Amino acid sequence: MTSLDTRLRAAHPCFWHNPDYYPSAPVNDAVGIRQAAERLTRFAPCIRALFPGTGDGIIESPLSRADNFARALENYWGMPVTGTLWLKRDNELPISGSIKARGGIHEVLKYAEDLALSAGLLHQEQDYRCLLDEKVRALFARHTLAVGSTGNLGLSIGTMAAHLGFQVDVHMSADARQWKKDRLRQLGVRVHEYEDDYSRAVAEGRRLAEQDPDCHFVDDEHSLDLFTGYGVAGRRLKAQLDAKGIIPSAEHPLIVYLPCGVGGGPGGVAYGLKQELGPHVHCFFVEPVQSPCVLLGMMTGKGAELTVEEYGLNNRTAADGLAVGRPSALVCRLMQPILAGAMTVEDQQLFRLLTLLQDSEGIKAEPSAMAGAGGMHQLLQQTEWQQLATQAHHLLWLTGGSMVPTEEHRAYYRKGQA
Numbered sequence: 414m415t416s417l418d419t420r421l422r423a424a425h426p427c428f429w430h431n432p433d434y435y436p437s438a439p440v441n442d443a444v445g446i447r448q449a450a451e452r453l454t455r456f457a458p459c460i461r462a463l464f465p466g467t468g469d470g471i472i473e474s475p476l477s478r479a480d481n482f483a484r485a486l487e488n489y490w491g492m493p494v495t496g497t498l499w500l501k502r503d504n505e506l507p508i509s510g511s512i513k514a515r516g517g518i519h520e521v522l523k524y525a526e527d528l529a530l531s532a533g534l535l536h537q538e539q540d541y542r543c544l545l546d547e548k549v550r551a552l553f554a555r556h557t558l559a560v561g562s563t564g565n566l567g568l569s570i571g572t573m574a575a576h577l578g579f580q581v582d583v584h585m586s587a588d589a590r591q592w593k594k595d596r597l598r599q600l601g602v603r604v605h606e607y608e609d610d611y612s613r614a615v616a617e618g619r620r621l622a623e624q625d626p627d628c629h630f631v632d633d634e635h636s637l638d639l640f641t642g643y644g645v646a647g648r649r650l651k652a653q654l655d656a657k658g659i660i661p662s663a664e665h666p667l668i669v670y671l672p673c674g675v676g677g678g679p680g681g682v683a684y685g686l687k688q689e690l691g692p693h694v695h696c697f698f699v700e701p702v703q704s705p706c707v708l709l710g711m712m713t714g715k716g717a718e719l720t721v722e723e724y725g726l727n728n729r730t731a732a733d734g735l736a737v738g739r740p741s742a743l744v745c746r747l748m749q750p751i752l753a754g755a756m757t758v759e760d761q762q763l764f765r766l767l768t769l770l771q772d773s774e775g776i777k778a779e780p781s782a783m784a785g786a787g788g789m790h791q792l793l794q795q796t797e798w799q800q801l802a803t804q805a806h807h808l809l810w811l812t813g814g815s816m817v818p819t820e821e822h823r824a825y826y827r828k829g830q831a
Contacts, residue, residue, distance in 0.1 A: 421709070421757070422725050424702040428791045429712055430754045436692040438750035444637055446644035446685055449519055453645060456522050459541040460508075463576045467507040472514050474502045476653040479809075481773040489769060490790055496668075496805040501650065504778045504814035509569040511734070511813030512643070512678045517569030517631070519642025521558060524629050525577055528552060550578035557582060559622045560631040561615030563674065564589040565734050565813050570631055571602040582628075584618035586611045588729070588736045592818050610728055611675070611737045612720075633675050634717070634741045640681040647685020659806055661693035666801060668792065669808045670785030673698035673755070674737040676707045676744030682810065687751045695753040695801075699788030701730035701760060707748075708755040710740040717742035731760045732781035734813060758787030768829025777822055778814035785809035 420427045457470030464470075476499060483498040506514040525544060529535035534549050543549065557580040560570045567583035574581045581602040585594060587609060594604045607614045615634065622630035633639060654661070661667040669686060671679035676698070683696035698707055703726045710716045720738045721728050728738040766783040770776050786809050792798050814822070 417712075421705060424726060424759075425757075426702060426759060426762075426787070426791060427705075427708075427757045428754065428795055429708050429756070430795075430797070431711065431749075431752050433749050434753050435750045436695065436753075438687070440684060440687040440751060442688065444644065444684065444747075445641045446648065446688065449523075449638075449641035450645045450648055452523060452526065453519060453642075455537060456526075456541050459544050462542050462545060464508055472507050472518060473649055474504075474506045476501055476650065476657070479774055482770055485769045485773040486786065486790075489765070492793065494789075494807075495793070495799075495803040496807050499806055499808045500774070500776070501646075501808055501810045502776070503646075504776070504782050504811040509565065509572050510816030511565040511569065512646075512682075512810070513565040513569040513734075513813075515646055516636075516639035516642035516678060516681055517560075517566050518573045519645070520631050520636060520638040521570055521573045521577070521579075523638050524556075524558065525553060525579075528556060544577065553578040554580065555627060556580065557622075557625060557628040558631060559618050559628055560584065561611065561618040561633065562586070562589065563611050563614075563733050563736055564593045566631075566633060567604075568593050568597060568816075571597040571600060575600040575602055582618065582621070584614040584621075586614040586736070588733045590733055590817075590821070592821060612739050633677050634739075635743050636677070637743070639677050640684070640743065640747075643678050643681025644685035644688070646682045647687070647689045650686065651689040661690050661806065663693060665804050665806060667694045667806045667808060668789075668802065669694060669696045669810065670788040670792075671696060671698055671810045672732070672735055672781050672784035672812045673700045673707050674704075674735045674781075675739075676741040676748070678812065679810070680741065680744035680748055683752060684747060696751070697753050697788055697792065698755040699784040700755065700757050701732050701735050701763075701784070702726075702757045703730050704728050704732075704736050704738065705755070705757045706737050706740040707744065708757065710745045711748065711752070711755070716740065716745040732763055732779075732784060734779075734781040735784065756788040756791040758784055758791075762787045762790075764825060764829035766829070768826050771826055776811070777817065778811050779817050779822075780825060782811045782814050785811070
């Protein structure tokens with residue numbers, strides 16, 4: 414048994430380098446990221462009308478440098494944080510406050526568009542605010558969107574679908590936060606709760622949806638519509654980097670740390686980034702020590718055939734969005750040549766990092782969003798990456814947190830202080 418295998422089974426923090434990683438691997442747009450970007454642009458007037466807080470109706474988050482957080486990490490870790498540190502603040506994404514606002518909302522919009530086009534109530538050259546007309550809403554009300562979720566995807570799907578007039582069923586695993594369930598119910602969403610983990614919620618949601626011909630199941634394990642919605646982030650990040658004068662190169666690469674659950678969100682982002690930035694962006698997934706489903710799936714070559722429980726792990730973590738025991742087969746396949754590697758982090762580190770971020774930058778994140786910072790700590794200790802990391806731009810993807818209720822975030826913060 415290898416040292417890595419032993420550490421994984423013992424739920425100790427690990428670093429895995431993907432032996433199939435090929436930085437120059439060609440990444441084409443066969444999956445449809447360009448079409449997803451165009452669809453989101455068409456929907457912008459409709460989104461602006463439904464959610465005035467989005468401004469121009471484009472769902473996007475800021476990119477900011479984090480020198481204060483870098484210094485706080487140096488003090489905490491007792492080691493230099495080399496290169497420059499950046500935050501992609503998907504914790505502040507409009508509508509649902511997490512990275513799931515990208516893929517989840519895109520899939521809802523695509524389903525709505527397809528229905529309206531098929532019914533002759535829309536053509537693509539129209540102002541998409543026509544989708545708010547009573548005739549169109551009556552059409553949507555006859556259809557249901559369903560999803561299985563640990564929390565944030567259900568919140569994104571439920572919020573957008575309910576505002577468009579759909580019926581919505583969200584099947585939530587035991588670890589989903591109560592405030593997310595409460596918010597969905599306030600929107601009229603039917604929330605189904607399970608004592609088991611994410612995989613059971615997905616399986617039951619899929620089974621029930623198959624019995625209703627007017628129900629569309631958003632399948633986090635297999636959906637290209639989710640994947641391409643996340644992938645749009647790569648196109649938009651390139652523009653944000655350009656605006657700051659950052660051009661990733663061999664001497665100054667971009668190293669991206671992505672919190673990972675089933676793999677769809679980080680997989681889509683990584684695919685989009687490689688498509689836009691090529692060999693000079695290196696993407697890593699970061700998972701909880703008890704839930705490293707994508708790392709295990711890719712390391713063993715078994716993909717979705719292996720669960721973390723089969724590795725002796727319990728799939729329990731405070732990072733609710735990352736509590737997934739079986740990875741997406743689609744993501745394991747697509748990531749094989751383009752994912753640089755993966756790391757695991759302990760829960761207690763997530764809380765400490767959350768507190769440091771709040772104190773140093775005044776930014777509110779949830780525990781799962783801090784996995785990337787824990788992954789960076791792992792990478793900086795790897796001999797084969799240290800030289801490259803010295804002049805790199807390090808980008809932590811903050812996947813959620815701005816909508817966490819104040820009292821709940823205070824509890825996270827106090828736990829981090831302790």
